[in-house]
Amino acid sequence: MEGHKYNYPREFYDQYAQSQEKSVVNKMQQKYWKTKQTLIKVTGKKEDEHVVASDADLDAKLELFHSIQRTCMELLKAIELYQKRICFLSQEENELGKFLRLQGSQDKTRAGKMMQATGKALCFSSQQRLALRTPLSRLYQEVETFRYRAISDTSLTVNRMEQYRTEYRGALLWMKDVSQELDPDLYKQMEKFRKFLWILQCCSR
DSSP states (O other): OOOOOOOOOHHHHHHHHHHHHHHHHHHHHHHHHHHHHHHHHHHTOOOOHHHHHHTHHHHHHHHHHHHHHHHHHHHHHHHHHHHHHHHHHHHHHHHHHHHHHHHHHHOOSHHHHHHHHHHHHHHHHHHHHHTTHHHHHHHHHHHHHHIIIIIHHHHHHHHHHHHHHHHHHHHHHHHHHHHHTOOTTOHHHHHHHHHHHHHHHHHHO
C-alpha cells in the first residue's frame, strides 16, 4: 500500500519556519531579561518603585520567615552551648563539694561541720543541674525537627517563588523596553506588544 503524499504549499513551510524562528528568539529574549533582572537583584541596583511597592506585603512575610530561620539556628546554638556549660559547671560543683566534705570530715570543729554541710549541698546541686539536660535535649530535638521539616520545606517554596518573581520582573523590564519603542500606528509593533503581554500573563501565573 502506497503511503499518502501531502503536497503543502511553500507558504506553509515558510510560515512554519518563521514561527519556529520567532519561538527561539522569544526564548532568548526571555532569558536575556531574566538574567538582567537577576543582575539588578544581585548588585542591589534600584528597581522600579511601583513594582517594589506591589510586593511590599510579600517582602514583609519573607522577612518574617528569614527572621524565624535565623532565630532557630541561634536557638539551637544557644541550647547546645548551655548544655556544655551546665555539664562543666556541674562537674566543677561536684568536685568542690567532694573536696569540702573530705576536708570537713578531717576537721572536728564547727567549721568542719559547715564544710561537710556545704559540700553535701554542692554535690546535690550538681546532680540537680545535670537533670536540666533532659528537657534541654528534648527542646533541642523539637526545634531541630521544626527546622528540618517546616523551615526546609518553606525554604524550597520560597526559592521557587523567587525564581518566578525574577522571571516576572524580567518580563516587566521587557514590557517597559518594548512600550518605549511602541508606535501604535504600526501593526507589527502592536502584534509584538500583544505577544509580550501574553508572555507576561504566563509568567504571572
